[in-house]
Amino acid sequence: MIIGHKKNIYFLQKSIDNNKLSHAYLFYGPAHLGKTTIAMDFLFKILCEQGGKCGKCVHCQQLEKNIHLDVYFINKEENKKNITIEQIRILQEKIIKRSFYGSYKIILINQADDLSVEASNCLLKSLEEPNPKTIFILISENIKSLPETIISRTQILKFLPVSTEEIVNYFEKQFNLETKQGFELAKISTNKPGIAITFFQNKNLLNKYKKQIQEFINFLQKNLNEKFQFIEKILPTKNEFLENVKILQNILSQLDLIIRDLILIKNFLPTFIVHSFLKNELEKLAKKYNENQLIQILKTIKKSKKYLFVNANPKLVFENLILEI
Numbered sequence: 001m002i003i004g005h006k007k008n009i010y011f012l013q014k015s016i017d018n019n020k021l022s023h024a025y026l027f028y029g030p031a032h033l034g035k036t037t038i039a040m041d042f043l044f045k046i047l048c049e050q051g052g053k054c055g056k057c058v059h060c061q062q063l064e065k066n067i068h069l070d071v072y073f074i075n076k077e078e079n080k081k082n083i084t085i086e087q088i089r090i091l092q093e094k095i096i097k098r099s100f101y102g103s104y105k106i107i108l109i110n111q112a113d114d115l116s117v118e119a120s121n122c123l124l125k126s127l128e129e130p131n132p133k134t135i136f137i138l139i140s141e142n143i144k145s146l147p148e149t150i151i152s153r154t155q156i157l158k159f160l161p162v163s164t165e166e167i168v169n170y171f172e173k174q175f176n177l178e179t180k181q182g183f184e185l186a187k188i189s190t191n192k193p194g195i196a197i198t199f200f201q202n203k204n205l206l207n208k209y210k211k212q213i214q215e216f217i218n219f220l221q222k223n224l225n226e227k228f229q230f231i232e233k234i235l236p237t238k239n240e241f242l243e244n245v246k247i248l249q250n251i252l253s254q255l256d257l258i259i260r261d262l263i264l265i266k267n268f269l270p271t272f273i274v275h276s277f278l279k280n281e282l283e284k285l286a287k288k289y290n291e292n293q294l295i296q297i298l299k300t301i302k303k304s305k306k307y308l309f310v311n312a313n314p315k316l317v318f319e320n321l322i323l324e325i
């Protein structure tokens with residue numbers, strides 16, 4: 001079952017019903033919203049002989065086993081930095097041949113942001129001169145990393161976080177979950193269904209996450225010296241550069257959410273905080289800052305993310321941030 005995104009689902013269904021399928025789609029938006037799930041559902045609807053997941057036709061059966069002969073999945077290969085031009089070339093050789101079932105050939109490119117420059121240039125040819133009855137679906141978390149030439153040749157569908165109500169309703173219907181618990185899952189997942197479901201299914205992971213947030217709150221209460229000591233602990237020098245970049249990206253996202261919670265508390269809106277399980281601790285921490293300071297910290301977090309994006313040293317970036325928090 002898909003949670004939310006009714007407008008996009010309606011749009012895709014209409015393009016099937018009106019026989020107006022585009023030769024290329026771009027689904028973009030943050031991770032864990034359900035873009036791939038909706039793309040897969042779209043595949044079923046296009047190919048299934050009954051127009052949905054009938055489960056009986058050859059298309060459904062092969063799609064379910066991930067072995068449909070007219071469907072191609074392009075993912076970044078393990079240990080590779082990008083989706084390579086070779087992968088795109090091999091794909092292009094395959095798709096110029098006749099469709100196996102005389103129906104559509106569909107190519108799903110997961111994390112299209114990972115296309116190398118050469119690979120996107122090569123892909124561009126297929127988008128500029130599309131083969132008949134061939135559909136590309138590109139999935140992207142960061143549309144800015146895609147060349148304008150690619151974007152302009154696709155039908156763009158933007159994905160946003162799902163409403164709290166839709167997430168609460170889903171858990172209520174599917175698992176008989178009480179509204180309060182559904183609400184907490186919606187908040188803690190920042191309205192991303194993929195995360196909400198993972199936390200619901202994996203309590204260990206949820207507890208680990210909660211513990212991490214608790215640690216950050218403790219960290220924010222330490223003095224400058226102690227904070228600096230903490231850097232070596234979480235960003236060890238022995239780690240590889242990219243490993244520390246990833247860790248810090250994660251820290252920045254969590255810190256961002258904590259600071260936003262503090263701002264909500266300052267504005268007497270505690271019902272809307274993400275980390276309601278730590279409401280008391282957050283209320284205590286909020287007293288340490290005034291609102292302007294918190295807004296300033298958010299700006300610094302944003303800047304730090306940008307620095308990381310252009311390969312700045314994660315330790316230096318974090319040190320800089322610590323001076324402000």
Ligand SMILES: [Zn+2]
Pocket residue numbers: 047048049050051052053054055056057058059060061
């Ligand atoms: Zn079917």
